[in-house]
Structures are given as C-alpha cells and as structure tokens.
Amino acid sequence: DAGVTQSPTHLIKTRGQHVTLRCSPISGHKSVSWYQQVLGQGPQFIFQYYEKEERGRGNFPDRFSARQFPNYSSELNVNALLLGDSALYLCASSPQGTSSYEQYFGPGTRLTVT
Amino acid sequence: AQSVTQLDSQVPVFEEAPVELRCNYSSSVSVYLFWYVQYPNQGLQLLLKYLSGSTLVESINGFEAEFNKSQTSFHLRKPSVHISDTAEYFCAVSAPGSSNTGKLIFGQGTTLQVKP
Numbered sequence: 001d002a003g004v005t006q007s008p009t010h011l012i013k014t015r016g017q018h019v020t021l022r023c024s025p026i027s028g029h030k031s032v033s034w035y036q037q038v039l040g041q042g043p044q045f046i047f048q049y050y051e052k053e054e055r056g057r058g059n060f061p062d063r064f065s066a067r068q069f070p071n072y073s074s075e076l077n078v079n080a081l082l083l084g085d086s087a088l089y090l091c092a093s094s095p096q097g098t099s100s101y102e103q104y105f106g107p108g109t110r111l112t113v114t
Numbered sequence: 115a116q117s118v119t120q121l122d123s124q125v126p127v128f129e130e131a132p133v134e135l136r137c138n139y140s141s142s143v144s145v146y147l148f149w150y151v152q153y154p155n156q157g158l159q160l161l162l163k164y165l166s167g168s169t170l171v172e173s174i175n176g177f178e179a180e181f182n183k184s185q186t187s188f189h190l191r192k193p194s195v196h197i198s199d200t201a202e203y204f205c206a207v208s209a210p211g212s213s214n215t216g217k218l219i220f221g222q223g224t225t226l227q228v229k230p
Contacts, residue, residue, distance in 0.1 A: 004157070031216060042118075042204050042220030043158070056217050090157055097216050105150075105157035 002026070004093050004106035012112045013081050021076040021109045025093030031055075032074040033103060034066055037088040049074055050097030078111075086113045116141040116207050120221035128229050129197055135190040135224045137205030147188040148206040148218065149179055158204065164188065200228045 005024045013019050025032050031050040035043035045058040049068035063079045072093075078085055088110050092103040121136040139145060146165050150158040162173040169181040179190045188205060205221040 033216060033218075035218075035220075040223075042206075042223050043218070045217045045219070048216055050216075058217070092158075094216060098210070101216070102160050102163065103216065103218065105159070107155075107157045 004091055004104050006089075006091050006106040006109050008109060009107070010110045010112075012114060014114055015081055015083060017081050018077065018079050019081060019111060021078075021089050021091075021111070023074045023076070023091030023093075023106060025072050025074070025091075026104055029093035029095050029104070030072055031094040031097040031101075032068055032072065033092045033094070034074070034076045035090040035092065036060075037090055037108070039087070043090055046076070048097065055097050081113045083113050086111060116145060116209055116219050118205050118207055118219055118221035120203075120205055120224050122224050123222065124225045124227065126227045126229060127195055130194045132193050133191065133195050133199075133226065135203050135205075135226065137188045137190065137221060139186050139188065139205070139207050141186075141207065141209065143209050145207045145209055147179075147181060148208070149177070149188070149190050150204045150206060150220075152202040152204065152223075154201075161190070161203070195226070195228050197228050197230060199226060201226060 007022045033048040034046040037043040047066045048056040052068045066076045068074045088108040090108045091106045094101045094103045117140045119138045127133045148163045149161040162171045164181045172178045177192045206218045
C-alpha cells in the first residue's frame with residue numbers, strides 16, 4: 001500500500017507570496033495532521049483535520065489555513081510568506097483522530113522563502 | 115499543557131556499543147509517549163510507543179524504552195548500535211481524553227552518530 005504522499009517535494013517562494021502544500025493520506029485513514037519542522041528543531045503541530053472538520057489548531061498565525069477534502073486528502077495554505085516560514089512541512093495520517101492511533105508521516109515538503 | 119525535553123542534542127557512540135537517549139516530559143495529566151526516528155531527507159517513522167500496561171516497550175529493531183512515571187521520563191536504549199542507526203530521534207507526547215485531538219508534542223531531537 002502507498003504511504004502518505006506530499007507534493008511538491010521542494011518549493012522556493014518569495015516573501016509575501018502564497019503557497020499551497022498538498023497531502024494524500026494512506027487509504028482508509030480519515031485524520032490528517034500538519035506539522036512544521038524548522039531546521040534543527042522538532043516538529044510543531046499546526047492543524048489536525050478529521051472527517052473534514054478541524055479538530056485541533058496549534059499556535060500559528062491566521063496566515064496558516066488548511067482544509068480536508070471528501071477523499072480525505074488535505075491542503076495547507078500559507079499567505080503572506082515570511083522568511084521564518086522556511087521549514088520542512090510534514091503531513092501525517094491516522095485511521096482515527098485520537099492520539100492512541102499511530103500517525104504515519106509523509107516525506108515532507110521543503111519550503112524555502114527568499 | 116505538555117512539554118518534552120530531550121537532554122542531549124547529539125550522542126556520538128561507537129558501533130556495537132550501548133546507547134541511551136534521554137527524554138523527560140512535563141504534564142498535569144496522563145500522557146501517551148512515543149519515539150520517532152528520522153533518517154536524512156525522510157519523514158518520521160514511529161519506533162515505539164507507550165499507551166498503557168507494561169512500562170517497558172520494545173521495537174522490532176532492538177530499541178526499548180521504559181516509562182517512569184515518578185521521574186516523568188521515557189528514555190530510549192539499545193544494547194548494541196549499528197551504523198544504520200545513525201539518525202535523528204524524537205521523543206513525543208500526546209494527551210488522551212475528551213479533548214484529545216491526536217496532537218503530538220515533540221522534543222528538540224537527539225542526533226545519534228554511530229562511528230565505526
């Protein structure tokens with residue numbers, strides 16, 4: 001079975017631009033979470049969606065938004081990009097929305113803001 | 115709120131030597147505990163987890179971790195490391211309960227460097 005897939009793999013944007021990152025969960029998984037991993041740090045939770053509804057939001061500004069589609073894939077949108085948004089963005093899927101279920105991570109999208 | 119502290123940013127060790135990667139957490143409620151491994155240019159893979167029951171949990175590749183509630187620790191150990199174990203290791207916690215969203219809180223990570 002295919003694992004979690006993310007696109008694009010790498011992305012270079014300019015300050016002030018907008019970016020959309022995409023994630024396809026493992027087949028049958030209904031929960032998708034997004035994490036930001038800045039170089040040299042652990043991942044930071046951004047959002048969780050379960051059954052197309054937002055279930056959790058981390059401490060990120062409103063420039064960050066996300067949605068989940070009927071096929072359970074997800075998009076993460078970031079507006080008005082800042083240099084500090086440069087990071088690896090990880091998507092994780094899980095069968096259910098609760099933490100007792102293992103989260104399976106994708107390879108990530110490396111975003112560079114210049 | 116929960117937090118995780120990984121006490122060592124880098125751990126150099128020779129091949130076939132034992133290793134311990136330390137993790138302490140802070141929480142006012144009971145937690146689930148996880149260790150994830152990240153190889154270069156890859157996403158995170160679950161190594162092992164503690165949800166309940168036996169405080170000693172093991173992975174299929176020889177790692178083990180012990181949940182110590184009194185010391186709020188979840189240290190990762192391996193009796194004999196291989197070159198292929200070189201990677202970044204992350205300790206993480208999440209909180210079960212009615213507001214449980216599956217949110218994982220990660221430590222800063224520990225780089226395990228296995229030398230020949």
